[in-house]
Amino acid sequence: MLSILDKYILKRYLGSFALLLVLFLPIMVTVHIAEKVGKIISKDVPAGEVLWYLLDFTVYFSNFLFPLFLFISTMFFTSKLAMNTEVIAFLSSGVSFNRFLRPYIIGATLVCAFALIFSSVFVPKASSGFNEFQGKYFRSGNDMNTTNVFRQINDNENIYVSNYQPSSQTGFDFTLEHFDGIELKYKIYANRIQFRDSIYVLSGFKKRTLLEDGEIIERAQKKDTIFNFDIDELTPTDYIAETLQFSELNEFIELEEKRGNSSLNIYYVEKYKRTSIPVSAFIFTLIAVAVSSVKKRGGMGMNLAIGIVLAMTYVFLDKVFGTIAEKSTFNPWIAVWFPNIFFAIVAFFLIRNARR
Incomplete structure (x- = not known):
């Protein structure tokens, strides 16, 4: 009392x-x-x-x-x-x-x-x-940009961009690596990647496929393709943790650890x-x-x-x-x-x- x-x-x-x-x-x-x-x-x-x-x-x-x-x-x-x-x-x-x-x-x-x-x-x-x-x-487009983004999007694939602009959904110096276990199977390069109308547009495209007796190299000035990741998840904004409930925040951190977020x-x-x-x-x-x-x-x-x-x-x-x-x-x-x-x-x- x-x-x-x-x-x-x-x-x-x-x-x-x-x-x-x-x-x-x-x-x-x-x-x-x-x-x-x-x-x-x-x-x-x-x-x-x-x-x-x-x-x-x-x-x-x-x-x-x-x-x-x-x-x-x-x-x-x-x-x-x-x-x-x-x-x-x-x-x-x-x-x-x-x-x-x-x-x-x-x-x-x-x-x-x-x-x-x-x-x-x-x-x-x-x-x-x-x-x-x-x-x-209040923020300009440059304020939202992120640099040197490395992500593991699944157990077999990693992606990297040197700069990502959320406002235009565009990344620069894009790289995708595909592994089978620990063995690299192929690697995709592009000077620029842009998400447009549900399609990824790669400029300055290059694909290097590794074989047992050599490699195959494909090149194209521009190539339209589909990837199994959402470009908005390429690099989440810094404040995203503030917008999540506690249980959601723990799940988000666990997912980002798997993706190799630095x-x-x-x-x-x-x-x-x-x-x-x-x-x-x-x-x-x-x-x-x-x-x-x-x-x-x-x-x-x-x-x-x-x-x-x-x-x-x-x-x-x-x-x-x-x-x-x-x-x-x-x-x-x-x-x-x-x-x-x-x-x-x-x-x-x-x-x-x-x-x-």
Whole structure:
């Protein structure tokens, strides 16, 4: 059963968090639309599409920012409790610091559970709408291009293109290798491959078939043919992992591993963030209470200043290690969870100090 203390703090905890979301999300949307309004007007985007885009934008970015909002809101209302000497009153009445933390832990559990459901159900759909709108109206064709794509399309065939343009469904320096076990049977080259009217058009075509006593070489300036792969799957966009449910994401990663995708870390980073971001609610809550429950000479402003520095440090580490993992062979699990592990250690020492 929740005591009066639990209900009082839990109400303030959840209420402050909800209030901060209501205040800051409209500001975030307004700033974003003000930045993009020129492109929206110049491309005559329908009002209905803009409204859906703004809704997707709000859902998409609130998923990343909610730990910071929670941290700042917890810092704010706990600092008010400390400034009004309410924390001292609680502890002086015989309530231990651990008991004082209980409603915060309950609140963090509720927020974490909601965040897990939110990121699994609503965020993938919002991410799809947000990125599709960005690609349709805000990104140039060159921004969507990918380079040096190698894919295993089945157990016997590999394909490669040096550059792929999704807007025109065109790839350059195309190669297809067909194996029988480990033995190469034939190899197809083309300066350009383009998907047109359900047919693949190969320019600068060359096929080299290997025989026991030699080889056969076929050449053609242009050749129409059919392959057993979809050109849109030649190289999936980087954000595709964000648009998938958790089970779908695991299946997608397994498929990409079989295809020999060299950019798997991008998808693993997204997978691990599905759980690391909600868990950060606990860590930020503990740090916020430890820092702001002590009445300081600088008052509430000092607590908020410390909180903002810690929050920005978390964002910095999250972005740096996430980028390192996506662009290198660095372990993606370590990259995603390092900020949480680091700040969990910080939270442990801050809580131990606050108990004194």
